[in-house]
Amino acid sequence: MAYDPQPVERAIYKRWLDAGVFQPRPDSDPYVIVIPPPNVTDILHVGHALNDTIQDVVIRFERMRGRAAEWLPGTDHAGIATQNVVEKKLAAEEGKTRFDLGREAFVARTWEYVRKTGSTIIEQLKIIGCSCDWSRQRFTLDPEYAAAVREVFVRLWEEGLIYRGHRVIHWCPHCLTALSDEEAEHHETNGNLYYIQYPLADGSGAITVATTRPETMLGDTAVAVNPEDRRARAYIGKKIRLPIVEIEIPIIADDAVDKEFGTGFVKVTPAHDANDFEIGLRHKLEMPLVMSEDGKMDGDRVPKELRGIDRFEARKKIVKLLGPLLQKTEQHHHSVRRCYRCDTVVEPRLSDQWFVKMKPLAEPVMRGYDKTEFTIVPDRWRATFENWMNNIRDWNISRQLWWGHRVPVFTCTKCKHQWADRVDPTSCPKCGGPVEQDPDVLDTWFSSWLWPFATFGWPKDTPDLRRFYPGHTLVTAPEILFFWVARMLMSGYHFMGNRAPFRTVYLHGTVRDTKHRKMSKSLGNGIDPLDVVKLFGADALRWTLIAGSSLGADVILDPNDLETTFAPGRNFANKLWNIGQFVLGQLPKTVPAIEAMDRRRLTLADRWILSRAQAMIRETTASLEQFRLDEAAKRCYEFAWNELADWYVEAVKPRLSAGKAPEAAAILAYCFDAALRLLHPVVPFITEELWQKLPGRNAAELLAVAHWPGARGELEDPVADREFSRVRTVIEQIRSIRAEYRVAPKTRLRATIVARGNDKPATFQGEMDTIARLANLDNLEILDNHGVRQGVGAHAVFGDGSELVVALEGTIDVQQECRRLSDELGRLEQQLTNLATRLTNESFVARAPKDVVAREREKEKAWRDQRDVLAGKLKSLGCS
RNA sequence: GGGCGAAUAGCUCAGCGGUUCAGAGCGCCUGCCUUACACGCAGGAUGUCGGGGGUUCGAAUCCCUCUUCGCCCACCA
Numbered sequence: 001m002a003y004d005p006q007p008v009e010r011a012i013y014k015r016w017l018d019a020g021v022f023q024p025r026p027d028s029d030p031y032v033i034v035i036p037p038p039n040v041t042d043i044l045h046v047g048h049a050l051n052d053t054i055q056d057v058v059i060r061f062e063r064m065r066g067r068a069a070e071w072l073p074g075t076d077h078a079g080i081a082t083q084n085v086v087e088k089k090l091a092a093e094e095g096k097t098r099f100d101l102g103r104e105a106f107v108a109r110t111w112e113y114v115r116k117t118g119s120t121i122i123e124q125l126k127i128i129g130c131s132c133d134w135s136r137q138r139f140t141l142d143p144e145y146a147a148a149v150r151e152v153f154v155r156l157w158e159e160g161l162i163y164r165g166h167r168v169i170h171w172c173p174h175c176l177t178a179l180s181d182e183e184a185e186h187h188e189t190n191g192n193l194y195y196i197q198y199p200l201a202d203g204s205g206a207i208t209v210a211t212t213r214p215e216t217m218l219g220d221t222a223v224a225v226n227p228e229d230r231r232a233r234a235y236i237g238k239k240i241r242l243p244i245v246e247i248e249i250p251i252i253a254d255d256a257v258d259k260e261f262g263t264g265f266v267k268v269t270p271a272h273d274a275n276d277f278e279i280g281l282r283h284k285l286e287m288p289l290v291m292s293e294d295g296k297m298d299g300d301r302v303p304k305e306l307r308g309i310d311r312f313e314a315r316k317k318i319v320k321l322l323g324p325l326l327q328k329t330e331q332h333h334h335s336v337r338r339c340y341r342c343d344t345v346v347e348p349r350l351s352d353q354w355f356v357k358m359k360p361l362a363e364p365v366m367r368g369y370d371k372t373e374f375t376i377v378p379d380r381w382r383a384t385f386e387n388w389m390n391n392i393r394d395w396n397i398s399r400q401l402w403w404g405h406r407v408p409v410f411t412c413t414k415c416k417h418q419w420a421d422r423v424d425p426t427s428c429p430k431c432g433g434p435v436e437q438d439p440d441v442l443d444t445w446f447s448s449w450l451w452p453f454a455t456f457g458w459p460k461d462t463p464d465l466r467r468f469y470p471g472h473t474l475v476t477a478p479e480i481l482f483f484w485v486a487r488m489l490m491s492g493y494h495f496m497g498n499r500a501p502f503r504t505v506y507l508h509g510t511v512r513d514t515k516h517r518k519m520s521k522s523l524g525n526g527i528d529p530l531d532v533v534k535l536f537g538a539d540a541l542r543w544t545l546i547a548g549s550s551l552g553a554d555v556i557l558d559p560n561d562l563e564t565t566f567a568p569g570r571n572f573a574n575k576l577w578n579i580g581q582f583v584l585g586q587l588p589k590t591v592p593a594i595e596a597m598d599r600r601r602l603t604l605a606d607r608w609i610l611s612r613a614q615a616m617i618r619e620t621t622a623s624l625e626q627f628r629l630d631e632a633a634k635r636c637y638e639f640a641w642n643e644l645a646d647w648y649v650e651a652v653k654p655r656l657s658a659g660k661a662p663e664a665a666a667i668l669a670y671c672f673d674a675a676l677r678l679l680h681p682v683v684p685f686i687t688e689e690l691w692q693k694l695p696g697r698n699a700a701e702l703l704a705v706a707h708w709p710g711a712r713g714e715l716e717d718p719v720a721d722r723e724f725s726r727v728r729t730v731i732e733q734i735r736s737i738r739a740e741y742r743v744a745p746k747t748r749l750r751a752t753i754v755a756r757g758n759d760k761p762a763t764f765q766g767e768m769d770t771i772a773r774l775a776n777l778d779n780l781e782i783l784d785n786h787g788v789r790q791g792v793g794a795h796a797v798f799g800d801g802s803e804l805v806v807a808l809e810g811t812i813d814v815q816q817e818c819r820r821l822s823d824e825l826g827r828l829e830q831q832l833t834n835l836a837t838r839l840t841n842e843s844f845v846a847r848a849p850k851d852v853v854a855r856e857r858e859k860e861k862a863w864r865d866q867r868d869v870l871a872g873k874l875k876s877l878g879c880s
Numbered sequence: 881g882g883g884c885g886a887a888u889a890g891c892u893c894a895g896c897g898g899u900u901c902a903g904a905g906c907g908c909c910u911g912c913c914u915u916a917c918a919c920g921c922a923g924g925a926u927g928u929c930g931g932g933g934g935u936u937c938g939a940a941u942c943c944c945u946c947u948u949c950g951c952c953c954a955c956c957a
Contacts, residue, residue: 002919186953193957211957224957261956268957275955334956383883384952391953478952514891516950536919547905548892553885554950556892564891567919568905574919582916630894634904649916732923739923745912776914831900837937838899844937852899859900 003577005537009685013126016688021705022131024068031067032471032502033059034452035132036484037140039078040114041085044124046511046519046545047477049529050555053542054508054629055475056130060681061624062472063131064708070468072455073125073132075118077141079404079444080175080341086110086403103402110403128529128538129684131704136464138455140447141405148454149405149447150422152495157409157420161357162397168270168277169396171349172339173295173311177400178353180443181393182482184337184346193332195263197325198223201239201248207232208327210262212334213272215315218245218301219290222268224279227253232264243325244318245301254279271350287350293400295347311347354398354407354440361490362392364498374489374500377627378552381478381507388482395487397443404441411436449487452501474502477510506627509554511545516556527559535562536570539683543569546682547633551626572637573686576679579645580690583672586656591669591695601663603655604766608724609648611717612639613671618711620678633682640675647728651770669694674709723763726799727771730764733796734775737806740820741794741813748778750807751793756785757800757865795821795873801865803873818879825870828863835860 016022024030033055038048055071063069083098086109090096098106118139125132138145156162170184171177194214197206209223220242225232239248256279257266270280270287280287292298297306297314306314319326337346366389368374376385398407410425411418414433425435450458452474456465470492476485485505492501512518513525520526532541544566549555558565594610602610616639623632652668655661673694680687680703691703734751743749755761764771764782772780792812796804835856838844845853 001917003917209957213957256955258956266957273955273957275957278955335954380884387883387953481952510951512950516886550894553893558892564906571905571919575917578917578920580916585916634894638904645916646921735922736924739911742911745914745922841937844899847937848899856899 001581003537003574003686005539005573005685006534008689009127009129009533009538012685012688013129016131016702016704017134019700019702019705021063021702022069022071022133023135024070024133025066026068028066028068030070030467031059031062031473032070032072032468033473033475034072034455034471034501035074036474036476036480037074037076037138037448037451038121039081040075040118040121040139041078041082042075042121044121044128044529045521046527046529046557048121048125049128049541050508050511050545050549051475051477052125052130053128053545054506054549055473056128056542056684057546057624057629057681058473058475058506058627060131060684060704061708063704064677064680064706066707068467069131069133070136070471071130071132072136072138072468073122073130073134074138074451074455075121075140076444076448077114077139077404079399079401079441080172080177081444082110082114083401083403084175084341086113089113098402106402124530127533128541131684136455140444140451144457145447145450145454146405148450148458149442150408151459152450152491153408153442153446154420154422155495156356161360162420163355163357164352165355165394165396166350166352168272168274168348168350169353170337170346171293171351172342172344173291173293173347174342174344175339175401176293178349178351178396178398179339179346180396180445183340185340186335187338189334189336191332191334191336193262193330194319195327195329196243196267196322197327198240198242198265198267199325200235201241206325207235207240207251207265208263209265209267211267212332213315214318214322214326215297215311216269216272216290217242217267217318218297218306219269219271219288219299220245220249220267221270221280221285221287222249222283223251224254224257224266224268225251225264226255226257226259229257229259229264232259235265244303244321247301252279252283254282273348277348277350289350291347291349293349295344353396354409354438355394355396356446358392358394358490361494362389362486364493365389365486365489365500368489368493368498368500374503374505376505376507378507380552381481384478385481385486389486395443397446398438398440399443400439401441404444405447407438407440407442409438411438445483445487448484449491450495452488452492453496458495469496469501470499471502473504473506475506475508478507479510481507504627507552509549509552511555511557514556514558514560516554519557519559525559527557527562527565532562532566536566537573537685539573539686540566540569543572543633543683546629547637548630550630551628569683572641573683575641575645576676576683576686576690579640579649579672580693582649583668584690584693587665587669587695588662589695592662592666594666594670597663597666601661602667603651604720604724604727604763605648605651605770606663606667607717607720609644609671610667610715611720612643613674614711614713614716616643616678617674617709621708621711624681629682632678636675636679636682639671640679644671644675647724650774651767654769654773676703677706677709680704680706724767726759726763726802727767729798730804731771731774733798733804734771734777734806737794737796737808738776741808741811741816743808743811745776748776750779750781751775751777752781752783752803752805752807754783754785754803754805756802756869757862759799759802795870797824797866797869797873799866800862801869803869814877814879818874818877821870821874821877822879825867825874828867828870832860832863832867835863 059069059071087098170179172179191212193210193212195208195210197208199206235251236253238251242249268276268279270277270285271289288301290299290302295311297309339346409420412428412433412435415431417428417430428435452471453469456468458465488501510518529541620632620635652664655664676687676691688703753764761782761784768780792809793805793807
């Protein structure tokens with residue numbers, strides 16, 4: 001019967017919620033993760049699923065280790081993104097713009113939308129099993145949160161770290177707002193480089209400028225050359241007559257000009273290019289705007305026939321208008337910045353914006369980083385992070401939007417006094433005149449950068465804040481390292497007593513398709529995590545995401561073949577389910593504790609599986625501590641499937657059904673319990689469901705808050721590890737021989753084991769029944785070195801020269817057997833030769849570590865014994 | 881123009897303190913409905929570890945270089 005995850009997952013999640021296990025324990029050390037708040041309008045995509053599953057694995061691990069696990073969830077108001085969504089809806093449904101509604105009504109409308117849909121992603125996080133502390137869910141526009149944002153703004157204002165800047169910023173003509181440098185993304189583009197002649201004003205000729213953006217020539221106020229440029233130097237001080245606009249502008253000298261690029265003459269458009277703006281400042285040039293906010297040509301300088309025309313259309317028109325002045329057009333590969341929200345090509349535009357001085361905020365962070373007060377894993381992000389932080393530029397925080405935290409700057413309309421205020425003033429504190437608030441709102445990230453402490457009540461000194469700041473681990477994608485992580489570090493150091501908001505930043509990879517393209521709606525190559533949950537269950541989704549991503553590496557999934565992509569997780573869940581069906585069916589109502597077991601009654605298999613369980617516990621715990629979630633997941637998988645199910649369960653079946661071996665039941669229960677605990681962070685639903693059914697549980701106990709197992713040194717048993725592996729080898733060899741000689745599965749065979757060297761007959765005698773059953777023998781004889789008996793059969797040599805003979809009178813083909821054995825002998829000889837060259841090499845013996853050499857010697861001895869036995873066998877068979 | 885990452889079985893990836901390290905899952909081949917599981921069991925096949933140099937007793941594993949992909953940053957218009 002196959003496992004059906006849906007009903008189980010629903011019921012289990014409800015039990016966790018009802019029991020309140022996601023809220024931190026009151027009495028132990030906190031372990032804090034704050035969620036990267038998804039946009040309030042987001043619906044869950046597979047990138048979220050990866051990010052949140054990783055966090056869930058970490059927090060569940062720490063919760064089981066006894067920590068007061070606080071995973072703080074919430075959503076981000078996402079200024080531009082949300083406003084865009086609502087505007088689009090408004091246009092589609094009512095044919096209106098936000099300006100038709102007016103600011104107040106539009107904001108009200110947006111709130112309404114957010115209240116209705118804002119919990120969508122939160123509900124989806126629950127479906128995939130996220131164990132967030134829902135009692136502390138936050139929204140970046142909550143009133144308390146708004147107070148924190150305002151407090152931060154005012155403090156920075158008071159410290160002189162916020163200023164009004166008049167400069168060229170990135171402007172999105174679609175979103176109609178300024179953007180920060182980070183929000184204007186670089187995109188490589190194939191464009192044109194236009195060579196345009198500007199006639200000299202004195203009629204003595206012309207110079208040629210090269211530009212990718214001819215339309216901005218309307219705003220040119222100079223042409224610049226490098227003062228070192230021999231060719232161009234002669235023109236400095238002359239004037240050119242700007243075509244179309246028909247005004248005279250000077251040719252100036254500026255170091256910023258690259259002599260090598262284009263013609264050496266650069267058109268200078270201070271209002272529409274950040275570099276040109278700098279040049280303009282140095283030379284006190286005029287800075288006329290030639291475009292409106294929505295990217296249409298506009299301004300005093302723009303001829304009537306071009307006004308109102310979109311900038312890209314205008315480019316074509318102007319190129320045409322230039323006629324013969326356009327000398328040539330070259331293909332040009334360059335990068336163009338686009339709005340990270342709507343993908344519109346950003347327009348550099350001169351305007352007034354609020355900026356935060358970042359250097360003073362970045363410096364303490366870098367000092368802390370040097371002192372490893374926090375770390376970024378994987379460490380390879382170090383250079384990227386340091387480079388950005390050390391060259392940090394001021395942050396444009398004002399947005400010309402309506403949805404967001406309003407800039408708390410007020411201006412007296414009478415005396416022009418301007419100040420930032422914690423509460424809305426009614427009149428000017430200086431002259432009593434009427435006041436106006438700045439119309440802009442703050443960059444979304446200006447609120448999310450406070451997430452690790454504003455969520456806990458800052459600026460109030462709350463118990464939560466004292467308990468949960470600083471936090472521990474931040475899990476996110478590298479895409480928002482600058483947007484968010486770096487800024488949280490800065491705000492943390494600055495506002496929270498020089499303390500980093502977390503100790504570890506874990507940067508995981510990106511989910512991509514098989515062509516390594518990022519999954520996105522526009523490409524249509526996405527995977528809907530909820531589809532996966534419906535088809536295979538949340539555990540299967542989680543399994544594939546976790547097992548498939550090693551530290552910081554991208555996760556490649558095939559959106560066209562969900563079945564194959566998520567089969568491993570589904571299959572494993574099913575396997576666990578069936579192990580559970582078997583184990584639960586075998587166990588008596590009460591099972592003795594592992595401590596109470598009479599150890600003298602343990603079989604080799606018992607000792608072996610107990611030893612393997614300890615190894616699993618040790619290794620899994622170590623992997624999780626190092627964020628190697630994939631390793632941890634796979635280690636438990638291997639134990640549960642390959643060690644416990646394939647070998648121990650098979651070995652122990654008859655003892656269990658006979659009911660005469662309480663130890664076997666205890667061990668089975670112990671091992672299964674341990675596996676469920678260790679797997680719980682990765683596949684929480686099925687492990688909880690099965691764990692509930694183990695003997696001795698009461699309904700109040702939940703695996704989600706059960707304790708994490710510790711390895712018991714006394715159960716580690718290297719001797720059992722070695723000896724049981726010999727038993728396994730024997731069984732595997734017999735099966736292999738059976739397949740090779742095409743013996744029907746039902747045919748029972750006879751076999752003889754000759755134990756030699758350290759392989760004692762007792763080892764096999766103790767597991768005789770197991771060997772006979774798993775290899776389907778009706779007779780097994782175990783001899784020591786003195787009892788060698790020749791028989792007609794298939795041979796195998798293993799261990800310390802021990803021997804296996806499977807009786808095959810009648811079916812054996814001597815020729816085939818000779819071939820098989822001599823192949824094996826050849827392989828052994830080759831290995832021995834390799835070993836011998838190493839061991840006779842003086843510098844190897846001298847330089848290699850001692851234990852390595854010792855191991856090689858042991859190997860050599862065992863192989864030599866095997867070889868001798870094999871050679872003897874070949875001889876006795878009369879092989880040539 | 882800088883910086884970073886990846887290149888290992890048909891596919892997705894582990895392995896990168898050097899000496900059973902050539903692995904896993906999926907796929908493939910051959911048998912099996914062996915009373916927990918066919919989403920399974922058993923037995924198999926498959927790779928000059930991207931190319932080329934180098935260091936070393938020994939290199940997927942370290943160094944150099946080349947090639948191909950991907951990402952990030954950047955004021956050559």
